[in-house]
Amino acid sequence: DIQMTQSPSSLSASVGDRVTITCRATQSISSHLNWYQRKPGKAPRLLIYAASSLMDGVPSRFSGSGSGTEFTLTISSLQPEDFATYYCQQGYRSPYTFGQGTELEIK
Amino acid sequence: EVQLVESGGGLVQPGGSLRLSCAASGFTFSSYWMSWVRQAPGKGLEWVANIKQDGSENYYVDSVKGRFTISRDNAKNSLNLQMNNLRVEDTAVYYCARDRCSNYGCSYFYYGMGVWGQGTTVTVSS
Numbered sequence: 001d002i003q004m005t006q007s008p009s010s011l012s013a014s015v016g017d018r019v020t021i022t023c024r025a026t027q028s029i030s031s032h033l034n035w036y037q038r039k040p041g042k043a044p045r046l047l048i049y050a051a052s053s054l055m056d057g058v059p060s061r062f063s064g065s066g067s068g069t070e071f072t073l074t075i076s077s078l079q080p081e082d083f084a085t086y087y088c089q090q091g092y093r094s095p096y097t098f099g100q101g102t103e104l105e106i107k
Numbered sequence: 108e109v110q111l112v113e114s115g116g117g118l119v120q121p122g123g124s125l126r127l128s129c130a131a132s133g134f135t136f137s138s139y140w141m142s143w144v145r146q147a148p149g150k151g152l153e154w155v156a157n158i159k160q161d162g163s164e165n166y167y168v169d170s171v172k173g174r175f176t177i178s179r180d181n182a183k184n185s186l187n188l189q190m191n192n193l194r195v196e197d198t199a200v201y202y203c204a205r206d207r208c209s210n211y212g213c214s215y216f217y218y219g220m221g222v223w224g225q226g227t228t229v230t231v232s233s
Contacts, residue, residue, distance in 0.1 A: 001169065034219035036152070043202060043223035044144075044152065050218060087152055091217030094157070094166040096142075101151040 002026055002090050006099035012107040017078045021102045023071045023088035032092035033071045035064055038101070039084045048073065049091075080106075109133040109222050111203050116227030123193050123231070129186040129203030129224055137161075137181040140206035140213050142220055143188050145199035145229075153199075156188065157206055157213065164212075171197075193231045200226040 003026040013019050023033065031051040036044040046055050048064035051071055061076040075082055083106050088099040115127040127143070142157040156177040158165040165177050176189040186203050204220035206213060 032217060034217075036219070038152070043225055044220075045223075046207075046219045046221050049207065050216070055221065089152075089154070089219060091213075091219060094213075095168040096154040096157075096217060098152045098154065 001095055002029060002093060002097055004088055004090055004097050004099040006086075006088055006102045008102060009100065010103040010105065012105045013078055014107045015078050015080060017107075019075045019078055019104065021073045021086055021088075021104075023066075023073070023099050025069045025071075025090055025092075028068045029090045029092035031067045032090055033064070033066065034089045034091055035073045036087045036089065037082075037084045038087060044087065047086075078104075109205075111205065111222060111224035113201065113203050113224045113227035116201065116229045118230045118232065119193055120233050121193060121195055121231055124189070124191045125193065125229060127188040127190065127201055127203075127227060127229070131184045131186065131203075131205075134205070134222075136179075136184040140208050141179060141186045142204045142206050143177060143186075144202045144204055144220070144223075145197075146202070146226075147196070147199040150199075155201070158186070159212070190229070193229075195231050198229060198231045200228050202226045 033051045035048040038044045052064045085101045085103045112130045143155040156167045158177045174192045178187045203224045205222040207218035209216035
């Protein structure tokens with residue numbers, strides 16, 4: 001199975017900060033990488049698919065990049081509603097494994 | 108409104124069985140691959156299984172192969188997960204989700220899960 005590792009596991013930041021979360025795969029997955037946002041008590045929300053394509057309705061401050069084995073999710077200017085846990089997921093091959101998550105907390 | 112509603116969770120002893128269901132509404136259920144995803148207490152998300160539109164293909168994470176069976180009833184807009192020989196480590200909130208795949212199928216390009224239910228809790232404990 002393809003293993004996904006996110007870094008950091010947790011991150012403290014302030015409103016207005018630029019934040020980057022990294023996701024690494026144990027083998028090349030081309031651009032088959034998806035990002036989700038998860039808030040307590042809510043279902044996960046798909047933010048980005050195919051490494052860099054934004055889902056409809058997702059603010060443009062979110063962006064994704066990367067290919068092969070290394071990917072990043074960037075939030076250009078943190079807003080209060082962005083504090084959540086973020087997960088990457090590879091869509092290259094079943095089982096579609098997730099990273100362990102990155103908890104983004106308010107500083 | 109597009110909606111997925113899970114049911115069937117509960118408390119079961121190790122070795123027992125449980126059948127989860129997911130009722131879909133607001134979209135053409137038979138047009139989509141569907142998945143089950145779980146989250147154990149204090150852990151991250153784990154993709155469990157998915158099934159093709161017509162039920163002819165399905166895939167599982169290794170840890171549930173031979174114990175869980177995913178199925179669907181397109182006439183009833185329902186997704187199911189039959190869980191047998193349950194283990195303590197299967198304790199989790201289980202979510203059904205709608206897959207986003209290329210027109211050639213999920214094996215060609217898998218674009219993630221765009222619609223999720225609110226989850227149903229499964230607790231395996233003696």
